[in-house]
Amino acid sequence: APAFAESHLPIVDKPLELTIHMHWPRAQGYGPGGDTNTLYPVEEVARERTNVHLIDKTSGRNTKDNYEAMNLLLATGDLPDIVGGNRIQQPVNQYGPEGAFLPLNDLVNEHAPNIKKFWDEHPGLKEAISAYDGNYYYIPYLPDGKYGRAWFIRQDWLDKLGLEQPDNVEELHDVMVAFRDQDPNGNGLKDEVPYFARDWEEVLRPLTLWDARTSGSDTYHDFYVTPAGAIAHPYAQEAYRDAMANLAQWYEEGLIDAEVFTRGSSSRDYLLGENLGGLTHDWFASTSGYNAALAEKIPGFNFIPFLPPKSAGGVRMEEHRRIPIKPDGWAITYTNEHPVETIKYFDYFFSEEGALLSNFGVEGKTWNMIDGEPVFTDEVLNSGTPVNSQMYLEGAQIYRGYPQDYRYEWQWTAEAARKGIELYDTEDLLVDQFLGVAFNQDEQAVYDKYWPSIQTYMLERQQAWILGSGDIKADWESYIATLEKMGYSKVIDVMNSAYTRQYG
Ligand code: CA
DSSP states (O other): OOOOOOOOSSSSSSOEEEEEEEEETTEESSSGGGOTTSOOHHHHHHHHHHOEEEEEOOSOTTOOOHHHHHHHHHHHSOOOSEEEESSOHHHHHHHTTTTSBOOOHHHHHHHOHHHHHHHHHSTTHHHHTOOTTSOOOOEEEEOOOSOOEEEEEEHHHHHHHTOOOOOBHHHHHHHHHHHHHSOTTOSSSOOOEEEOOSSGGGGGGGGGGGTOOSOSSSSTTOOEEOTTSOEEOGGGSHHHHHHHHHHHHHHHTTOBOTTTTTSOTTHHHHHHHTTOEEEEEEEHHHHHTHHHHTTTTSTTOOEEEEOOOBOTTSOOOBOOOOOSOOSOEEEEBTTOSOHHHHHHHHHHTTSHHHHHHHHHOSBTTTEEEETTEEEEOHHHHTSSSOHHHHHHHHTOSSSSSEEOOTHHHHTTOOHHHHHHHHHHTTSOOBOOOOOOOOOOHHHHHHHHHHHHHHHHHHHHHHHHHHHTSSOHHHHHHHHHHHHHHTTHHHHHHHHHHHHHHHHO
């Protein structure tokens, strides 16, 4: 079991009320589903244990738009003690150095042993959330678990055609050709779609099979850290040129869903449900659910994770992974007259007791400790409602700053996904992520001036090359020259100056 620093409870002898803005997709307001007249069960226990009482003071409760809510909050000029919710990193890093939020570095070092311990055990994360002045201004929600997406294949189609799982990019090509030509769904029609993607951006993922990158993080089209330790963009690299030429060839051969850019988010439901899709790259947990869902409709249906095929350069890599820090969490405003008590309260959710409370809800109500492990009750696991949705109403798994515990999710992950995760664990597949930079005002201005139109141009060209209008190798020099004219190097310069300042 992980060791936790000692906590001193209660934090205050007499109840202390702190006001909070808590605005996130599941609740606009600090209460179950945004009902601020009802206390979360987790809040009730946190009050008993800490003597700190959080009182709702959320702005923008009638909008789900967090930017709008944040603007309303900042416009009031009457800030609550705590500002929490989703995507607070950018506003606190912008307004923190200007004085609206308190820097947390010293408060954590002096009063938050559990948070400090987390930073010590996870080097680089504190730097990643820091603003341009070197201070950090919020305590993030910290996801746990390694894997997000995986490669999936119709194992029953492989079996039917007498084929092995593809181990490298050439074998993957041959399997896709067989799926296209040999009627594995057995209807006499050449209607199979070898590779499909629910999110069109996943059409890019095969680029990694020729040693290019599609993104440096769990955000599509993101910058990435080169092996030399600098920031670059994947779509301006020669590896991208060569990989894209191969991907366009696959598209031309009919190995990739011809409607990948237009079919939309229901494509996975449709192409699996109609017994048409052969391969995809999608989330472990949700994609594994189709075996149970389609067992009756499609006898033998078996869509399972397989290891990423080795690239042309011999590298087996899974580019997608869970990000270790989110822009969500909570911060202390300059109006807060109890910063020490507040940081101690934040620290409580990083203690063993508080981390269990913020992940699993109230012990004895939604979970019990069995052989040293927190285990959800049968009622929670078998209610028919996803466990995360239940937790949101308990006040657990909400976007306060806390360390997520993957044991929370593993308990309701389907067997096929569990096996897939164990398979992925047999190799060292993941690469380091680009965790973002905090610009100073000059850098931000350069980025805002040039980057949006550059990315639009990159994506327009990308789609054209995949669809076969234009030849990337023939177009490459003029493409790079156009990027340059649009300010690519200027953006890369500010990315790198910010990156060097932040990560050293
Ligand atoms: Ca067929």
